Amino acid sequence: MATEPWRQARDAWKAQQRRWQTGGGAPGEAGSSNLPLWGPKPGGARRFGWRVWFLPLFLWPLFLDVPISILRGHVFGLLGAGLGIGFAFLAASRMARGLAGDAERGSRMLGLAAGFTAGFGAGFHPLMAVALGFGAYAGARLITDDLAEAEPPPAPEPAREPPASLAGPAAQLARIREAAPRLAETPRLLSAAAAMGSVLDDITERPERAPEARRFLAVHLDGLSRIVDRLEAGAVPPATLPDLLDTLTRSAERLRVDLRQQETEALDIQVKVLSDRLRQEGL
Amino acid sequence: MNAIERPRRPSAPLLPHMPPPLRWVLGVGLLGLCLWLPAVAALFR
16 A cells, blocks of 8 residues: 555655755765766765775784784784774774865875884885885875865855946946936936946946946946936926937947957957967967 | 864875776775785784
């Protein structure tokens, strides 16, 4: 029967497994079917798992060596085995922590474990012990390097706010748009405000263009704002107002075209430089 | 007690152009030679 509790629990468990496999599970859980076999995994979770904790298992003979050394009274054998096991598990726990640089430090500790094991435990020549320590360090690095590369994803970029210097013009523009429907020459006011808004959007997206548009912001937008103020105060619009508004609209559009033209020229130069470089390299 | 973590410079990977499975095999081989072998030698000393 489908309503039996154990069946419901089983179905829920299978659904959870499917979510994990399709990458929709809890953060840090390993999806399996659609993830790359190696390399950084999406989601920022590091897979410091079996690959880290199997490293100390290379030293399994030392677990037998400890009681044997105790029974035989080999102090150096016991010292080597103890230091080897201790440093190996310290290394694994350090790597399992998974912070930046932990794989490197854990590998160094594993190198120390190998050196102590070879020097004290096995009684190798000190130079040989050092060489084996470097070998174990390199081996651990090779195994864990790509784990260390899996950095957490960068924090999502916060929504871009207009810079402080653009907050005033943006407020002016909002006020013009809000007041225009109640005034004379509404369509022209709105089209001028729209054209200026486009310029302001461009500057917000690319703040490095702001100096070039400073005159526009200081004169045109400010002037339009003052005109709206007077119209709101009940002034009768002069006959030249429609022409002036059309001119403001055209100038805003032309400024926008000019700004884009500069970008196009910069791109042209970049393309030319790169093409020349490639040609010089014979490509 | 709050441990103050020193910012760490990420270390460059060893043999970056080697494909990962080969790196793992080489790493396991090195660990076998440099970690397991001395441990066995210590056992039979």
